[in-house]
Amino acid sequence: MKKLDESLLSDVPPFRRLTRPQIRTILDLAQPRRFDAGSAVFTEGAPVDRFYLLLDGHIRVVRTTAGGDQIIVLHISSGQLFGIGAALGHLTYPAAAMTAGECLTLSWPNALWADFTATYDGFATETYKVVGNRMGEMTMRMMELATEQVEQRVASAMLRLITQNGRKVDVGIEIDFPITRQNISEMTGTTLHTVSRLLSAWEKDGIVASERRKITVTQPHRLALLTGAAA
Amino acid sequence: MKKLDESLLSDVPPFRRLTRPQIRTILDLAQPRRFDAGSAVFTEGAPVDRFYLLLDGHIRVVRTTAGGDQIIVLHISSGQLFGIGAALGHLTYPAAAMTAGECLTLSWPNALWADFTATYDGFATETYKVVGNRMGEMTMRMMELATEQVEQRVASAMLRLITQNGRKVDVGIEIDFPITRQNISEMTGTTLHTVSRLLSAWEKDGIVASERRKITVTQPHRLALLTGAAA
DNA sequence: TAGGCATATTGCGCTGGATCAACCTTGGGA
DNA sequence: TCCCAAGGTTGATCCAGCGCAATATGCCTA
Numbered sequence: 001m002k003k004l005d006e007s008l009l010s011d012v013p014p015f016r017r018l019t020r021p022q023i024r025t026i027l028d029l030a031q032p033r034r035f036d037a038g039s040a041v042f043t044e045g046a047p048v049d050r051f052y053l054l055l056d057g058h059i060r061v062v063r064t065t066a067g068g069d070q071i072i073v074l075h076i077s078s079g080q081l082f083g084i085g086a087a088l089g090h091l092t093y094p095a096a097a098m099t100a101g102e103c104l105t106l107s108w109p110n111a112l113w114a115d116f117t118a119t120y121d122g123f124a125t126e127t128y129k130v131v132g133n134r135m136g137e138m139t140m141r142m143m144e145l146a147t148e149q150v151e152q153r154v155a156s157a158m159l160r161l162i163t164q165n166g167r168k169v170d171v172g173i174e175i176d177f178p179i180t181r182q183n184i185s186e187m188t189g190t191t192l193h194t195v196s197r198l199l200s201a202w203e204k205d206g207i208v209a210s211e212r213r214k215i216t217v218t219q220p221h222r223l224a225l226l227t228g229a230a231a
Numbered sequence: 232m233k234k235l236d237e238s239l240l241s242d243v244p245p246f247r248r249l250t251r252p253q254i255r256t257i258l259d260l261a262q263p264r265r266f267d268a269g270s271a272v273f274t275e276g277a278p279v280d281r282f283y284l285l286l287d288g289h290i291r292v293v294r295t296t297a298g299g300d301q302i303i304v305l306h307i308s309s310g311q312l313f314g315i316g317a318a319l320g321h322l323t324y325p326a327a328a329m330t331a332g333e334c335l336t337l338s339w340p341n342a343l344w345a346d347f348t349a350t351y352d353g354f355a356t357e358t359y360k361v362v363g364n365r366m367g368e369m370t371m372r373m374m375e376l377a378t379e380q381v382e383q384r385v386a387s388a389m390l391r392l393i394t395q396n397g398r399k400v401d402v403g404i405e406i407d408f409p410i411t412r413q414n415i416s417e418m419t420g421t422t423l424h425t426v427s428r429l430l431s432a433w434e435k436d437g438i439v440a441s442e443r444r445k446i447t448v449t450q451p452h453r454l455a456l457l458t459g460a461a462a
Numbered sequence: 463t464a465g466g467c468a469t470a471t472t473g474c475g476c477t478g479g480a481t482c483a484a485c486c487t488t489g490g491g492a
Numbered sequence: 493t494c495c496c497a498a499g500g501t502t503g504a505t506c507c508a509g510c511g512c513a514a515t516a517t518g519c520c521t522a
Contacts, residue, residue: 143296
């Protein structure tokens with residue numbers, strides 16, 4: 001196995017304040033791994049034994065209800081830690097991590113979590129900042145689910161996707177990973193049928209352009225209007 | 232101001248592993264305060280300057296949407312830390328803390344957070360365990376909002392209330408603080424009308440008994456059936 | 463004791479969006 | 493080259509629960 005380059009971690013917030021030798025040490029302890037599109041990095045309920053860093057690709061954090069419905073709790077984009085149950089006292093993962101497209105990860109055994117936080121200044125702080133942000137996003141989602149109409153929720157979800165996972169292309173901003181109507185319905189608490197109808201309508205209005213498993217937002221500002229301007 | 236007794240903190244998870252002298256030190260740094268029912272300990276968007284411990288009473292963590300709707304994110308019961316934006320890198324409180332009934336709090340300036348976590352073994356770990364639990368509860372709520380019918384959501388919310396904030400009385404389990412139909416609707420993303428109808432129906436069936444601002448669950452197991460047995 | 467406000471109840475009509483159903487399109491594998 | 497499974501579209505129907513409205517009731521203040 002060839003050595004990992006230190007530059008991999010130098011831009012990742014939790015590691016940003018570290019020296020090259022420190023990063024070298026951490027990399028040498030890491031287990032790199034590649035995942036195919038649509039596979040599970042870990043599953044809901046599995047024992048928390050490692051924590052992960054997403055080097056490349058996109059990951060969906062997914063929970064399944066007793067009734068069998070899946071919902072997408074959040075998306076992880078490259079450069080973020082995930083599966084950090086160790087930091088929150090979880091014994092089992094509360095959700096599954098599914099790859100959206102091919103992914104590269106690093107991971108470390110749980111036992112190293114305490115070492116990292118104790119040894120590397122800023123590691124804990126930066127990590128918990130991420131946790132804080134995710135909690136903030138989750139409360140936003142809760143508020144939307146509780147108070148907004150489906151169209152507004154879907155518009156909000158799409159805006160969040162292009163903000164966090166967008167890639168600029170000539171006709172607008174494209175969601176950086178394969179995504180289906182079904183996926184969007186799992187993010188917004190609706191059905192793929194309704195999402196399909198909304199996207200069709202928006203496409204007719206020139207707000208979005210979509211192909212199979214791919215969505216591009218051509219007029220983000222108009223999408224933003226749909227978000228809350230109905231009031 | 233009279234001295235606070237050390238026994239106040241000896242049963243609170245984050246402080247449980249500490250010695251008496253350590254607790255003495257922490258108490259001497261704390262600012263105690265009493266709040267009337269229905270007042271705000273802090274408001275959404277206010278700068279995070281202190282973190283709090285609820286000694287007695289109950290607190291609702293509340294966010295308000297752009298459209299003016301309030302939603303209740305979670306409830307804090309006595310013995311829990313809250314307003315711990317300091318631990319998550321928040322500069323402003325992402326939600327307001329409203330008292331449900333009279334409350335007693337201790338609070339410390341943010342600057343002490345780093346001291347506490349560094350000095351007192353287990354303080355950080357225990358605290359982040361609480362954060363982990365709250366995240367878990369939030370994802371549960373999101374799943375319910377996204378996939379379940381109103382009746383199931385309200386039943387789940389009521390069960391959660393009596394589990395976390397219930398007091399055993401002779402006829403059943405009573406919610407330990409004043410709560411209105413409106414409050415419940417703000418927890419479940421519905422209207423006070425629908426909640427009122429549901430409670431009326433349940434009362435007729437002998438599942439709950441309610442007075443103004445007070446609800447007692449007389450048959451928790453039947454409520455649990457309503458939660459998911461509809462499938 | 464009266465007045466006023468917060469809380470709760472209940473009826474009615476309407477509609478957003480789920481459900482059911484049929485069919486189309488695309489791309490990858492044999 | 494053909495097949496077929498995954499993904500997407502669109503029409504028709506139905507109903508849970510929201511919005512609106514009117515009324516009731518307990519509680520606090522003066």
